[in-house]
Structure formats: C-alpha cells, structure tokens
Amino acid sequence: MRNRIIIFALLVLFPCSSILAEVSDPLSSWNNTPAKAAIVAFVEKVTTPGSPDFVPEAERIATFDNDGTLWSEQPLPVQLYFALDRVKALAPQHPEWKTIEPFASILKGDMKGALAGGEHAILELVMATHAGMTTTEFEQIVKDWIATARHPVTGKLYTQMVYEPMLELLAYLRDKGFKNFIVSGGGIEFMRPWVTKSYGIPPEQVVGSSIKTKFEMRDGRPVIVRLPAINFVDDKGGKPVGINQHIGRRPIAAFGNSVGDQEMLQYTQGGNGQRFELLVLHDDAAREFAYGPARGLPDVKLGAFTPALDKLAESNGWVVVSMKGDWKTVFPSDAAVSEKASH
Amino acid sequence: MRNRIIIFALLVLFPCSSILAEVSDPLSSWNNTPAKAAIVAFVEKVTTPGSPDFVPEAERIATFDNDGTLWSEQPLPVQLYFALDRVKALAPQHPEWKTIEPFASILKGDMKGALAGGEHAILELVMATHAGMTTTEFEQIVKDWIATARHPVTGKLYTQMVYEPMLELLAYLRDKGFKNFIVSGGGIEFMRPWVTKSYGIPPEQVVGSSIKTKFEMRDGRPVIVRLPAINFVDDKGGKPVGINQHIGRRPIAAFGNSVGDQEMLQYTQGGNGQRFELLVLHDDAAREFAYGPARGLPDVKLGAFTPALDKLAESNGWVVVSMKGDWKTVFPSDAAVSEKASH
Numbered sequence: 001m002r003n004r005i006i007i008f009a010l011l012v013l014f015p016c017s018s019i020l021a022e023v024s025d026p027l028s029s030w031n032n033t034p035a036k037a038a039i040v041a042f043v044e045k046v047t048t049p050g051s052p053d054f055v056p057e058a059e060r061i062a063t064f065d066n067d068g069t070l071w072s073e074q075p076l077p078v079q080l081y082f083a084l085d086r087v088k089a090l091a092p093q094h095p096e097w098k099t100i101e102p103f104a105s106i107l108k109g110d111m112k113g114a115l116a117g118g119e120h121a122i123l124e125l126v127m128a129t130h131a132g133m134t135t136t137e138f139e140q141i142v143k144d145w146i147a148t149a150r151h152p153v154t155g156k157l158y159t160q161m162v163y164e165p166m167l168e169l170l171a172y173l174r175d176k177g178f179k180n181f182i183v184s185g186g187g188i189e190f191m192r193p194w195v196t197k198s199y200g201i202p203p204e205q206v207v208g209s210s211i212k213t214k215f216e217m218r219d220g221r222p223v224i225v226r227l228p229a230i231n232f233v234d235d236k237g238g239k240p241v242g243i244n245q246h247i248g249r250r251p252i253a254a255f256g257n258s259v260g261d262q263e264m265l266q267y268t269q270g271g272n273g274q275r276f277e278l279l280v281l282h283d284d285a286a287r288e289f290a291y292g293p294a295r296g297l298p299d300v301k302l303g304a305f306t307p308a309l310d311k312l313a314e315s316n317g318w319v320v321v322s323m324k325g326d327w328k329t330v331f332p333s334d335a336a337v338s339e340k341a342s343h
Numbered sequence: 344m345r346n347r348i349i350i351f352a353l354l355v356l357f358p359c360s361s362i363l364a365e366v367s368d369p370l371s372s373w374n375n376t377p378a379k380a381a382i383v384a385f386v387e388k389v390t391t392p393g394s395p396d397f398v399p400e401a402e403r404i405a406t407f408d409n410d411g412t413l414w415s416e417q418p419l420p421v422q423l424y425f426a427l428d429r430v431k432a433l434a435p436q437h438p439e440w441k442t443i444e445p446f447a448s449i450l451k452g453d454m455k456g457a458l459a460g461g462e463h464a465i466l467e468l469v470m471a472t473h474a475g476m477t478t479t480e481f482e483q484i485v486k487d488w489i490a491t492a493r494h495p496v497t498g499k500l501y502t503q504m505v506y507e508p509m510l511e512l513l514a515y516l517r518d519k520g521f522k523n524f525i526v527s528g529g530g531i532e533f534m535r536p537w538v539t540k541s542y543g544i545p546p547e548q549v550v551g552s553s554i555k556t557k558f559e560m561r562d563g564r565p566v567i568v569r570l571p572a573i574n575f576v577d578d579k580g581g582k583p584v585g586i587n588q589h590i591g592r593r594p595i596a597a598f599g600n601s602v603g604d605q606e607m608l609q610y611t612q613g614g615n616g617q618r619f620e621l622l623v624l625h626d627d628a629a630r631e632f633a634y635g636p637a638r639g640l641p642d643v644k645l646g647a648f649t650p651a652l653d654k655l656a657e658s659n660g661w662v663v664v665s666m667k668g669d670w671k672t673v674f675p676s677d678a679a680v681s682e683k684a685s686h
Binding site: 058061188189192196202203204206213214224237239240241244245246247248249263266267269270 | 404539547548549556565566581582583584588590609610
C-alpha cells in the first residue's frame with residue numbers, strides 16, 4: 001500500500017511514465033522473456049524468509065565476468081586498447097621498440113601483425129605496459145586513460161559501453177542483499193580504479209588476473225612495485241581458484257559469456273541448494289557485436305561462445321541470454337551515463 | 344537523550360552495574376590508559392561528519408594480524424598444533440614417517456626435535472597435513488579439530504584464547520562503519536572456518552598464507568584440490584602485497600604484535616590523512632605469556648617483538664599496548680564464550 005502511495009505521488013509530481021517503470025520494475029531494460037522470469041524466480045526463492053530455498057544474506061554471493069558480460073569486448077578487450085595506447089605513449093623512451101615485435105607493428109598501426117605472435121605477444125605487451133611502476137602510479141595511469149579513451153568503432157567512452165540490463169541486474173541483486181563480485185580474466189588493478197563508479201562494486205570485491213608485486217621502502221615512503229612476471233591468470237579453471245582464494249565461499253549465482261567462464265558456472269552449480277547460472281550470447285550485430293561461433297555466429301579469438309559451451313549450457317540448465325531478444329536496450333543513454341558520472 | 348532513556352530502562356530492568364559499563368563503554372576491557380584514549384580519539388576523528396579528518400565508510404579499512412594479536416600464539420602458533428595432531432591422525436597411513444623427520448620426532452612427542460629442522464621442517468609438516476584433499480574436505484577437518492582441540496598449557500579450547508579487548512575493538516570499529524580484515528601469516532583456509540563465529544569477520548575478509556589449488560571435475564562434481572606447493576606467504580613484506588591483492592585499498596588502521604607486522608604498519612601509515620597503527624606487547628606472564636625479546640622479555644622463535652621493532656614503533660608514533668597495563672581482562676570468561684557460541 002505504501003509503495004502505491006509513493007508511486008502515485010511520484011506520478012503527480014513528475015508526470016512521466018518512465019518513473020513508474022523504474023519504480024515498479026528493477027529490470028526494466030529486460031524484455032519479458034523466460035530469461036528475465038528465471039532471474040526473478042531464483043531471487044525470490046532464495047530471499048523469501050521461510051522459503052525452503054532461503055539463503056542467509058551473508059551467503060548471497062554473485063560473481064560476474066567483466067569483458068563481454070558487463071561491458072563490450074569487441075573488436076578487442078578494452079585492456080588491450082589500453083596496452084596499445086601505453087605503447088604509443090612510452091615509445092619515445094623505447095627506441096628499440098621500432099624493430100621488436102609486437103611493438104614495431106603496434107607503432108605502425110598494424111594490430112593484426114602485432115597480435116600474430118599470439119599469447120606470447122600479448123604477454124610481452126602486458127609486461128611492457130603494466131609493470132615497472134608503483135601500484136599508486138598505475139592506478140592514476142588507468143584513471144587518466146579511462147576518463148578520455150574512446151572505442152575505435154563507436155567513438156564512445158569505454159565506460160559508456162557497459163550493458164544497461166546488467167547494471168540493473170547488479171543493482172537488483174544488491175538491493176536483495178547479494179554481494180556482487182567481479183571475477184574476470186582482465187587485470188585486477190586495471191579494473192579497480194573505475195568499477196566502483198561504473199558498477200557499484202568496491203575494489204575488495206574484484207577478482208582478476210595479476211602480475212607479481214613487491215613491497216619496498218622507496219625514499220622513506222612505503223610503496224608496492226609492479227613486477228614484470230605473471231602472478232595469477234583468472235580464466236577458465238583459474239576462476240574457481242580465484243573465487244576460493246579471494247571470497248572463500250562458493251557463489252550461489254554466476255554470470256558470464258564465454259568459454260573462459262565455464263568452470264566458474266560449473267563450480268557455482270556444484271554447491272547445495274538453489275543455484276543460478278547465466279551466459280550472455282552476443283547475437284546483436286545491429287546494437288552491439290555478433291560473435292560465437294555458436295549458432296552460426298562469426299568466430300572470434302577472444303571471448304568465444306562455442307557450440308560445445310552452448311550444449312553444456314543446455315544440458316546443465318544454464319540460462320542463455322540473447323542480447324537481441326532478451327534485452328530491450330543494450331547501452332545506457334549518453335545522458336544517463338553523464339548524469340551518473342556527475343554524482 | 345534517547346540513549347539515556349534506554350540506559351535508564353536497562354538499569355531499572357537489570358540492576359547490575361556491568362550493563363551500564365557495557366552500554367556506555369564499548370571498550371570496557373581496556374583500562375583508561377593512553378592506548379585506549381588514542382584508539383577512541385582516532386575513531387572519533389575519522390568518523391565525525393564535518394571533521395577535517397573524516398573518512399567515508401567505504402574507505403574505513405582496518406587490518407588485523409591474527410596470531411598474537413587476536414588470539415594466543417604461545418608456546419606455538421595454533422596452526423602448528425593442528426598440524427601435529429594431523430600427523431598423529433594420519434600416521435597409520437604413513438608407516439614411513441616412523442623414520443623420516445620431522446614426523447619421527449612428532450610421533451615420539453619430541454616437539455623440539457621436530458622443529459630442529461627449522462623452516463624446512465615446518466614446510467614438510469604443512470604440506471603433509473594441509474594438502475591432498477579438496478577445500479571442502481579441509482574445511483570440515485579444521486571445523487572438527489577446532490571444536491574439540493585444547494591448548495597444551497591452559498587446557499582451554501583455542502577459541503577461548505581470543506583476547507576480549509580485541510573482540511571489543513573489532514565490534515567497536517564495525518559499529519563505527521569500519522570493515523575489519525584479518526591479514527595473517529597463518530593459512531587462509533585454516534582461519535576461514537571459524538573466524539566468522541569468533542571475530543565476526545566473514546571469509547571474504549580474510550587474507551593469509553596459502554598453498555596452490557586446482558579446479559577439477561571429480562566424478563562429475565566440481566571440486567578445488569589442495570596441492571603440496573606454496574602459493575603465497577602473507578608475512579612481513581608479503582602483508583602489504585596480500586592487502587593490495589585482496590583489498591585493493593590501503594588500510595587506515597592496522598593492528599599487529601610482531602616483526603611480521605612491521606611492513607603492514609608501515610604501509611598503512613604511508614597513506615594520506617589520519618592513520619592508526621598499534622602493536623600488542625606480550626608482557627603479562629601471569630595472565631598470558633611474556634615474550635619479546637624487547638624490554639628484557641624472554642626471546643621466542645615465532646612472534647618476536649624485537650628491540651628494533653620497539654624503537655621503530657616509538658619513532659613512528661605507533662601505539663604499543665601493554666597487555667599487563669592496558670588490558671583489564673585478557674580472555675573472555677568461559678561463560679561468555681559458551682554463550683556466544685550458542686548463538
């Protein structure tokens with residue numbers, strides 16, 4: 001009754017239909033399809049006191065992949081664009097890069113050539129651009145970059161390429177007493193400087209890949225220095241390991257979009273009681289990017305949703321979200337983003 | 344005004360002076376010495392809205408060492424007693440241990456002989472007793488052990504050997520909007536099964552040493568297996584590294600008791616704004632154990648408070664708590680512990 005009075009008052013004060021939708025439906029960017037119904041049904045079951053499936057608040061852990069699940073990862077994951085921009089910025093201090101791959105190709109603007117070296121090339125790139133400074137310095141570099149860098153296809157800020165339906169889902173779960181964690185193959189210290197503002201997720205709820213670090217007293221100041229050596233790869237089987245290491249509880253809900261998320265979803269499902277697993281399928285070339293190679297969608301190197309994963313999702317009862325069919329909107333409107341950023 | 348009415352009502356209903364003390368003083372087990380005054384002054388400064396030193400709730404991170412800071416660590420750290428008991432329990436499956444150190448000495452009850460091998464012997468001991476099972480199995484082993492194992496000197500359950508003044512401090516900080524983390528040289532998965540009940544700290548707020556783990560599908564069930572290889576040592580310079588890895592923020596308050604905590608306190612103090620650092624000095628042979636070797640106290644192998652650390656504390660303005668002089672009580676009464684455990 002009280003909610004109805006508030007809604008009525010809002011309608012009188014602000015005669016605008018979108019307010020009613022927002023008040024009454026926390027997932028208003030989702031179409032009324034089975035995917036949305038499955039999310040709501042799960043959340044109601046585990047949060048209704050007295051329900052046989054009730055889960056105490058402390059155990060309501062939800063884990064979210066980042067690239068391709070919370071924001072766009074095509075044509076390349078955002079962190080790679082960061083690394084490419086860092087190579088260009090650091091090139092004057094590294095004249096030798098003109099003749100060493102993958103740097104030579106990057107500096108010529110030949111991304112295909114730069115990534116021809118595969119994982120080794122990416123590793124070289126990460127070490128050259130992510131190590132050698134203190135954690136405080138790196139945080140500032142990321143903050144400066146993310147505030148201005150723009151997506152090569154859409155021209156938007158990367159933080160404008162987060163998915164509105166997933167932002168709503170994060171807020172909905174948070175309101176229902178869940179603790180949301182990011183569990184991403186991306187760099188933990190690349191994400192932390194901006195995810196609180198973008199997703200409402202604090203730094204201590206971010207799990208990701210990392211390089212080694214070392215404590216030092218430098219000119220009498222205590223600092224942590226980033227070293228050019230891999231510490232942990234938070235992908236595939238690494239995701240449950242990272243979850244166990246950082247969270248120490250098995251999630252009751254997990255959200256991903258690619259083969260890198262399979263083990264996280266399996267681990268989540270392996271616990272007792274009600275569990276929920278969801279994969280985002282990128283089948284919307286008009287509003288975002290279409291890639292698989294499941295269901296005849298184009299193949300990609302990073303972020304693949306394979307036919308085998310599709311089959312596993314079906315046999316395990318994981319919800320597969322079609323961006324085209326299940327999402328009313330994909331990105332927040334520019335106005336909404338700049339309004340949020342100003343708060 | 345409202346608080347006064349509540350206190351008055353409590354006094355009428357329960358005419359017992361200890362209630363007044365508890366309601367009005369969240370640190371009632373602390374004597375009214377400069378140590379207590381320093382804690383309260385710091386907390387008031389950073390939590391008073393409008394104060395120039397105000398810190399938003401999200402940034403109120405406090406980190407606590409465990410062994411010797413929150414519970415007793417003498418004659419040996421509790422986790423070593425756990426390892427010794429595991430050796431005895433597993434001995435029938437390992438006939439070869441009768442002739443291999445450190446196992447042979449342990450099985451003969453010769454602890455001094457067992458630890459003569461130093462760090463290498465301890466490593467052997469940890470690997471033989473902490474690895475080879477799933478994380479779920481290990482959690483159950485720890486839970487079963489901690490529920491019944493007793494301290495060799497006092498005969499108390501180990502969970503009765505937590506420090507009452509520190510329990511009050513944890514609760515006081517939590518009530519003031521702080522997020523308390525354990526940052527311990529002890530095993531992260533040895534602590535998680537019992538710290539929520541004992542300290543009110545959830546598993547995701549525990550940072551510790553760890554062995555490597557691996558995700559596996561075992562008979563169709565997703566499990567994480569504990570491997571006999573060191574992953575991370577959360578001691579000395581490892582503490583700031585672990586804090587950065589797990590929390591991603593610099594603490595504003597840090598609490599320890601030994602040389603293993605020095606770098607954590609330095610790192611905490613290195614941030615901007617008001618900071619607070621505290622070391623517990625074990626100078627109370629009558630109520631607990633007396634060890635240093637600072638201030639002429641007996642020397643110990645593990646958990647040392649050295650003269651150099653004492654000097655550093657003085658020059659840096661770190662608060663040194665004398666258990667003898669600053670604490671009214673050391674351990675919770677047995678009645679209080681069993682009452683708490685029953686909730």
